[in-house]
Amino acid sequence: MSTSVERFDERARLRAERVGRDVVHRGELLRHPVYTRVLHWLVAIAFVLALLSGFAIYSPWLFHWLTPLFGGGPRTRLLHPWFGLVFDVAFVFQFLNWLVPMAWTGADTRWLKRIRRYTTNEDKIEPAEVGFFNGGQKVYFWAIVLSGVLFLLTGLLMWFDHVVPAWIVAVSYVVHDLAALLMLAGFIIHIYEGTAAMPGTFRAMTDGTVTEKWAWTHHPAWFRAVTGRDARAAYEREQRRQAERARTVEAWEREQDAHENTADERVP
């Protein structure tokens, strides 16, 4: 099954490549091809719309804030299931696209065990075994898979609530909310990690590329796989070069200072 999925994905990626473009500059690595990026943003847009319209109905304290965005309460209720459906359909494609790199490994379990070190920025660069996706990203992915299934199941039951027994709607209501809260928690962390927490990450989903520096810092095993170089060695080499550059610049500046001082003495 996985080979047919891979074949399907390969074809889809090639087709996307024919329309879109992946431009990689020197010192950069391609992280997400056009196909992945388009899917990501389809899922993201549908998710945000479903989230906002859903939270309008979620709580009386949000109803008046969020329903105007969608043209009032009745329209919010009308649109919400469609946003959800687009989200789920788009995510099915992303699911197939990422099924292979999202497979859980021992490295991910070890990553989760050092999550405290990760959140407090203890380590300068990630351990050598962290691959294309780290344990946290995989947890988020599988949480979306779980929530997506729950959303679809309970959502359909509530969409056609006048044909299913009342108690099913009452139970679905709670399950749908739990899935939403799980997703919201992941969503907040996801956006934070993708923007403010890790500069240089957001472009992976817009231009599709990241710098090599970014790659050896955050995903060393992936860096090794695509460049054939060891991440820590590359990091230490860059560190030495940086120190060398700094020394060169300092020497040049000292020289300039001396030059200017002698010039100043000549003025009067």
Added chain:
Amino acid sequence: MSNPQTFQIQEISAHPGPVPGAGTQRAEEVCKYIDVTTCIGCKACEVACVEWNDHPFRETTFDDTYQTMPSTEWNYWNLIKFAEDARDGNLMWLMRKDQCMHCEDPGCLRACPADGAIIKYENGIVDFQQDNCIGCGYCISGCPFDIPKFNEKTKKVYKCTLCSDRVGQGLEPACIKACPTGCLHFGTKSDMVQIAGLRAKQLREVSGFADAGVYDPPSIKGTHVIYTLHDINHPERYGLPKNPVIPASYTYWKWTAKPIGLLMAGLGLLAVFFHRVSVGPKLPQPEEPPLVSEHADPVEAKRKELP
């Protein structure tokens, strides 16, 4: 749908904040009292309801009973339910007028997510305001009596209004006016409870129905439609739940767990914001420009000093 200016509002669905003017004035609680023991199943109340509310007569489903249709519908709010009940080797034909019970603690109102779509008045009438209804159908699953019904065309939910438009003008509901046997009564809640109690006593002591009693379920703090039943121990024989309750989804979950979830989400946003401000970002290494000194990082030094 009633004009909310007719009565004093007591509760509003999904309303953030207090109800304007609540409790400033005490209104008598109204009540409909139905004596099922004197109902003859003539359906005059059904016709009166359809006429007064100007509902077109709808197609029905024949299911081998005298019942007009299987259940109440969005434009058929008043339905006599016929049940054939075996008792002491005999057949008892039970007829009960089914409609909105106008609960003191209405499950529909608890479940409703749309501000002002369901209003409960001080006099006990629970009324839907279709102008504010978003058509989600949560009220349908919140109702212990299966009363609110969805209209596919308008995408709104409808139910019996207890003729709030008539009651507001000092008239009794249309069904009451049409009843030929006098098994339907309308008045204040206290009066109706008293009359119903007297009738139940009479049934027990004179008519040989030892289990006769009044149906006014305390599990939802009572209703504004009450019944005297031949057998109060088995209300399900009349199609009434013995212990009607609002699903926990619309009580504990909605009004306790949901706000906590919302609070957690807010705290989560604050948490990531302050994480950025305090712990700072993860920059690609080595950082550019370089740290003041790789080996004399003041933050690192301080961290090592700590126990």
